Amino acid sequence: MRPTISYIQQKFEEFNQLCFEGKLLPLPFKLSRARTYLGQIAYKRRRKFSLLGLRSGGVEYYDFVFRISTLLDLPKEEVDDTILHEMIHYYILSNQQKDTSTHGKLFRSIMNDINTKFGRHITISHRRTKEEYEQDTCKRQHLICVVEMEGGKRGICIAAKTRLLSIWDTTKLVPAIRQAQWYLSHNPYFNRYPRCLSLKVYPITEDILQQQLQDARPLIRQGSRIIVGRSVD
Ligand SMILES: [Zn+2]
Incomplete structure (x- = not known):
């Protein structure tokens, strides 16, 4: 299947209630034809300021956009796992949490939790494009x-x-x-x-x-x- 905006929205709502206690705030959803990713959370960064207007040194993430590539026709399960994968990124970023890397300890622990509790198969590697698959001769x-x-x-x-x-x-x-x-x-x-x-x-x-x-x-x-x-x- 190739997801539509309304499908992504509906799954976002559903998984938000099921896996994130409804804590994720709504954000814009966009479709793309990207080859380099299946899903992506785009965001901006800014320096945090303290109440006195002094630089606190920390970085804040804001202005999130949820993007899904419709380039590949994927099984529904894979589309849903991609949506969940991005929701974990969104959860971490929107809570201004720090992870050890892009798919670090925090990401993996949330991912493993959801996989176990809800029988999902979310992975840390973004799945590859068709061209990349053709190059895989291992x-x-x-x-x-x-x-x-x-x-x-x-x-x-x-x-x-x-x-x-x-x-x-x-x-x-x-x-x-x-x-x-x-x-x-x-x-x-x-x-x-x-x-x-x-x-x-x-x-x-x-x-x-x-x-x-x-x-x-x-x-x-x-x-x-x-x-x-x-x-x-
Ligand atoms: Zn990721």
Whole structure:
């Protein structure tokens, strides 16, 4: 999905109540076509003055603007996590709090809190642009579940190694999943997908699957053991 202003506004309200006790003040929302970020909190800085008009030395953040890039068509979950990511920045800046770095100790502790309490998957790295993904040729192991949904649509979920069996089991319990097949691949194309701790299905086309799974090997399950089969035919 590509978010609209009203979608961002609605999510901002919702997450503000849910995760920030409704403490965040409204701010302007803007859409952009930026390639360098998915979300951004723009702000101004000024020196703080004491009551007597003397410089206190501190810096104050003000004039916040919430920007979301609509360049990439992303899964709704990723859009929502991006909104939350920016809300954490906004929370820290608007409370004039200092962190150890852009995504420092404070940011991480709030992020981890929200991820745990509300089952989110907010990350500290802003997710990358399509061009950056194409440049990523690092070979990593991917445990890929390819699912066929009711209605024939295809999707994939890349499992974190430690969650392979539990995600494998979950696919059997979801009525909307007609079929699931597992593969092992080192194709860097799949670097762009997050490692899932629980089943999350990302839509993918049949063409891309055929093309990108050429060197993949099927995974076969025997009880709690996983065996790597011969290459895919
Ligand atoms: Zn950030």
